[in-house]
Amino acid sequence: MSQVRPAKGTRDFAAADVMRRRHVMSVLQAVFERYGYAPLETPSFENLETLMGKYGDEGDRLIFKILRSGDFMKSVADPTQPKASELADKALRYDLTVPFARFVAQNAGLLAMPFRRYQIQPVWRADNPQKGRFREFYQCDADVVGSPSLWHEVELVAIYQRVFAELGLDVVVRLNHRGLLAGIAEVAGLGDRLTDFTVALDKLDKIGAEGVRLEWRERGFTEQQSAALEPALEPMTDMAATLCRMERWLSSSEQGMAALAELRWLTERVASFGPLALDVTLARGLNYYTGCIFEVQANGVAMGSLGGGGRYDNLTGIFGAPGLSGVGISFGLDRILLCLEELGLLPELAFGPQALVFQLGDQEVDYAFRVAEALRAEGIRTVLYPETAKIKKQFDYAERIGAQFVVMAGAQEERAQTIQVKNLRNGIQSELALDGLGSFDWS
């Protein structure tokens, strides 16, 4: 067996795969554009310092760093302990949000605010592959910056629901608010230990309430603190009831109450769009989120989230453009495709040629080539068999490449200025005039 293969966690996409990917991308693109988002593409790699520190410690570890060109050891102070920042000065894009923030900061004066863009490009993470997880995968993002209006959150939830409805995927949009989590930490007296609290809480559906309590203890929370967090572990089946319960619990926290007010306002407006769940345990790892956060989960398939997003109040500030609030969502194209495939929801999409023109002899090929060109002029995807092979072989090739029609155009046809067309699906053969190719039904 040949040992050449794509690098770990990457894949080739053959024609059928490409067609499926294009299909999903075209749905996303159409919906993004229908909501007035303009396309943006940014480079595959950025300066290392643009990306470092934006995704948390765990995120930094997963950034693919690009070795300095030339003598990469030149900048290393201690050769026995080279630092990543000395060896590498560029890195592959880890997501689309940070490069977008960089773009906005750079062009803040030129952009009409609020500025909305969509972006469909690959991102790279140096993670170990597993189900639904690759080292190269596509994200499809829509973000708005320059407006704190919650109507954008409404709209983004609508986009989620519309896209998945159009794809026929049964999903639930989970909703939470960073301010709510901060409020809980406040009333439970957790100090600045917000992350330790949320990382464990986020695993509730996986490890259960007992597991979360255990992890809180391992992370150093006291019995008193742990007990104060108990309400966060209660089931949240009814959205209105959960909101009321939270409002009672967090009445002493200003940020908690503000977050709840936003969630109440938002849920009232988006509940009718599709399945929605208010989930206090939703945390999301990216530490730049400050307001509402979203995540999309597929029903009936064991798969990580199909998308996520949220509001970030000052992401462009770190790039020198403060005061711009942004909110955005991301779709994981590869996971969406895996789900659709597992559920058998992907349509069979045609690719390759519709017609194969046989080559019947050295004296007849010139006419056959003329016929092929005439077919192409009519918009028919056509291939001319490149040599005079046995008919069986040419038929087999037609099947293999998915051509529905074979065309015979030899000496007899040339004399009559006609062609013979055989439909391989039903075996029916027709004779067409050379100047009447366009009136035939080639589908």
Next chain:
RNA sequence: GUGAUUGUAGCUCAGUUGGUUAGAGCGCCGGAUUGUGGUUCCGGAGGUCGCGGGUUCGAACCCCGUCUUUCACCCCA
């Protein structure tokens, strides 16, 4: 980064307690059959057993390392 798992022909897989020349099906190539295929028959090509070490008289098989596959953890789309 951690743990488990996988790798034999183009593909899917056999391969006994370690024993001579590693097999099958499908596919591929040629022929029967150079203007209407898919059936059938005959013949043929194709393998550093992922890679590198080690143990052994002898390794596809045992041991170590490494790469890769899949799955889980961490984290995430």
